[in-house]
Amino acid sequence: MDRFGRIVVKIQNLNPKVALHAMVLALRPGMFVDSLCKNTSDDMDELCERAKGYIQMEEMSRFQNKVKQARQKHDKREENAKIDSHKLDKRHKPDKRQPLLKGPRYEH
Numbered sequence: 001m002d003r004f005g006r007i008v009v010k011i012q013n014l015n016p017k018v019a020l021h022a023m024v025l026a027l028r029p030g031m032f033v034d035s036l037c038k039n040t041s042d043d044m045d046e047l048c049e050r051a052k053g054y055i056q057m058e059e060m061s062r063f064q065n066k067v068k069q070a071r072q073k074h075d076k077r078e079e080n081a082k083i084d085s086h087k088l089d090k091r092h093k094p095d096k097r098q099p100l101l102k103g104p105r106y107e108h
Contacts (some may be wrong), residue, residue: 016044023047031057 011019020040027033032054041047 019044020047030054 020036024033024036027036032051035050035054036047041050
């Protein structure tokens with residue numbers, strides 16, 4: 001948006017509708033473009049403010065997704081650690097349900 005604003009300022013007698021149309025075509029599809037198409041405005045300052053709001057929403061959404069993914073990885077690691085420790089416990093402790101048989105008759 002900043003680069004677009006700098007370019008628009010350099011063009012003399014630019015019709016705001018042409019600038020808006022060029023901006024909409026240059027943006028990738030998403031909620032902001034949908035909003036621009038529904039509620040158009042000829043005021044570039046207003047459009048820049050709206051764009052900043054959508055940028056903040058997208059950044060917050062990305063941040064929340066990263067936090068969610070990190071939490072899921074952490075939970076998965078904890079779950080795997082519990083499983084591994086449970087396996088280790090079983091390996092090193094005799095089963096109390098079966099008696100330990102000793103003597104030559106029971107050896108294989």
